[in-house]
Amino acid sequence: SHMPPAPTQDDTDDFLVNILQSNSSVSVKAEVFTIYTNKISSYAKDYGKEPSREMRRQMMISAWTQAAILKQFGNRTL
16 A cells, blocks of 8 residues: 555546446445445434444445455355
């Protein structure tokens, strides 16, 4: 994470926009959003209040991490 990426011809704004708009990217973002909203809902149900801004930020990080793990392990139970 501390080393700069190797320069490539594909390192352009158009290339990055196309990656972010690709079907696989949209699918990942939808999965992360679903996990995130489930975390918010579960917290509100368990504690009777909405999570704080910092808690929502941590839940978003957790949702991205959880989605990556689930993708890596094919949604198997860990």
